[in-house]
Amino acid sequence: MEKFSTQRICVTESWFKVGMKDLLYTLCDYSLIRNDRSTGNRGGGIAIYFKPYLQCKVIHVSGCTDLVDSIFVEFYDNVQKCLVVCIYNPHNSNDFTIVFNKTSELSMHYVHVLICGDFTIDILSDSNRSRNLLCKFNSVGITIANKYATRFAPQCRPIMLDLFGASDTRNIMHIDQFPLAGISDHELILLSYDVEFSKTKNAVxxxxxxxxxxxxxxxxxxxxxxxxxxxxxxxxxxxxxxxxxxxxxxxxxxxxxxxxxxAIDNKKLWFNNRILQLIKKRNNAYKYWKRNPSTERWREYKKLRNKLTTDLRQAKINYLKTKFNDNVPSKILWKNLKSLGVRPxxxxxxxxxxxxxxxxxxxxxxxxxxxxxxxxxxxxxxxxxxxxxxxxxxxxxxxxxxxxxxxxxxxxxxxxxxxxxxxxxxxxxxxxxxx
Structure with missing residues (x-):
């Protein structure tokens, strides 16, 4: 994200839990808006990370009775504003009526409207569900910007479930997608949109x-x-x-x-060169499998992925042991706790x-x-x-x-x-x- 100077990150299927504080899900240099699934079922939920200097307000969030998770956020300054909509459609659901009705209602107040999310409907297939979804996008004046498959799973054909749409495609400067090896079999969609907001000076x-x-x-x-x-x-x-x-x-x-x-950045002090090299090896193994899928290459990728997960967990444990143990004085122990945001x-x-x-x-x-x-x-x-x-x-x-x-x-x-x-x-x- 630092490489592309990303201002906003939209996450679907966040799996965040309602009772957990934002502190547990923070990203360095980003603020967080979230809408967790509150029905008691695991999974679901959406989140939007954004740079703290951006001014924003939540316009609408889906309720616990809505079949589709959604969140509508307005980013603005003294000159212009932009509506960002993040959507997650659970499996076996096809009811987008509430989401697109709300989009139609709000979009008339914005020149710039962006919609993104996991719709769990393969747009590349010629089916009733895909045609109905395309009609929904057209009805609110949104054009889908990405054109290629976004999910690559073993023993399955590539499908396009994740969509990124804009009200004015002339403002799209660049769009690309990248694999998230070891994190998800969905690819990350990156969109550069030509709308600039002034920065607030004292937000952090x-x-x-x-x-x-x-x-x-x-x-x-x-x-x-x-x-x-x-x-x-x-x-x-x-x-x-x-x-x-x-x-x-x-x-x-x-x-x-x-x-x-x-504000002091919450740097990942447990991160080391060994972990960095493992991440590169895992990503390369995923690319080799994606180019030429085979059982042997998939097995090699999983081996590196599991090795990285184990090393990450152990590195975090070793780092926390240096901060929280019986030999740490009480004053320093409380200082370490406060650095993590823990307060009485x-x-x-x-x-x-x-x-x-x-x-x-x-x-x-x-x-x-x-x-x-x-x-x-x-x-x-x-x-x-x-x-x-x-x-x-x-x-x-x-x-x-x-x-x-x-x-x-x-x-x-x-x-x-x-x-x-x-x-x-x-x-x-x-x-x-x-x-």
């Missing part, structure tokens, strides 16, 4: 708080000038905490600037009253329904002097507790421990009061 930017650019002098000066002692006048601990967080978050928003950076779920606000929870745990040993479940050893002596008690802590003790926290995780209050260290000098007494 990430924003983050830049602690390296903190104005420490201004932060220290303003934090020392703040009225932290007002916390002592507030009657309830919840009010004290809210006031403290208000001051800290104000300083955080003001003195920790927001910076932007380009956002905590919901606690709605349980702290006093009620405290009363529950204080009286838990008095509940006979719980005590009766355990066998009590009467010979064990109980030291009544070791009871739970709260004691006041000094500023040094509280500071030691804060600095002993190893995790950089941000809690439900949104308070960054790294920033708390920056205002520790002025807020230490209030932390001791709250703690």
């Amino acid at each position: 930017k990430l924003m983050y708080r830049d602690f390296k650019k903190i104005n420490m002098n201004g932060l220290q000066y303003e934090s020392l000038a703040m009225d932290w002692n007002y916390c002592y006048l507030l009657p309830h601990i919840d009010d004290k905490l809210s006031y403290f967080l208000m001051l800290v978050n104000y300083l955080y928003e003001k003195y920790v600037p927001i910076s932007t950076t380009n 779920k956002a905590d919901k606000a606690c709605v349980i009253d702290a006093n009620l929870m405290n009363s529950y745990f204080i009286g838990i040993n008095r509940r006979h329904d719980l005590v009766s479940k355990f066998v009590v050893n009467q010979s064990l002596e109980y030291n009544h002097s070791n009871k739970l008690a709260f004691v006041s802590g000094t500023e040094d003790e509280i500071a030691k507790c804060v600095y002993n926290i190893k995790s950089n995780a941000v809690g439900v209050d949104g308070l960054s421990l790294r920033f708390l260290y920056s205002v520790e000098q002025s807020s230490q007494s209030i932390l001791t009061l709250i703690g």
Whole structure:
């Protein structure tokens, strides 16, 4: 895809599962729109990958009751727009009424309309199904651009199931197709269409708080000038905490600037030269079989294909073992997880009253329904002097507790421990009061 600077990739029979996140199916430097089969049957589904700088919106997707999977996406800029339709027709289905009615309805609003997909009907055969499908294309003003067979299977004649059509063939600059050895017995259709869209400038930017650019002098000066002692006048601990967080978050928003950076590409670091050579050998074996089909050449192709699959799987496993094992420190382990897009779920606000929870745990040993479940050893002596008690802590003790926290995780209050260290000098007494 990089060789041809492909802007959009339409995939049929994606086999994506409804409950799985887009992260599992991402391609480097591409965004994803998908319409998964939701009927519970395996297979099916369609997806469109596109460059993130392209502006687009989904116009229509097929429902779970539709026999044909489809997705209609509009790509646009300030000057022009183009409608891209991706279709997958399951086997033993021949009802394109809904899809082509929707195409007819929408196509009047677009100069450029492209339709592609796996229609599972051999256009090269002279049958009622193929003639009806051609009539459907003609009814919406779409001309089929590709002319040759697109599926080559062992012991079967070549057939043309995958189609690429355009509303104006004069804009087609080039069309070609390539084998997908080891991936599918369908060929990849490449179409170059003369319609240019302006690029958005900040579609792949990430924003983050830049602690390296903190104005420490201004932060220290303003934090020392703040009225932290007002916390002592507030009657309830919840009010004290809210006031403290208000001051800290104000300083955080003001003195920790927001910076932007380009999104990091998810490079395939497990890829190596051995795998590259195997891919070339597999592709060559597939070409030899396609030129002169024979059982021996097909057997040689399958041998290389299976070898490549095994080596790919093992290379991924070996790479992940270096990133996730018992010897990796917790901090680096979480960094590796985040690089894969794994994030902890956002905590919901606690709605349980702290006093009620405290009363529950204080009286838990008095509940006979719980005590009766355990066998009590009467010979064990109980030291009544070791009871739970709260004691006041000094500023040094509280500071030691804060600095002993190893995790950089941000809690439900949104308070960054790294920033708390920056205002520790002025807020230490209030932390001791709250703690």
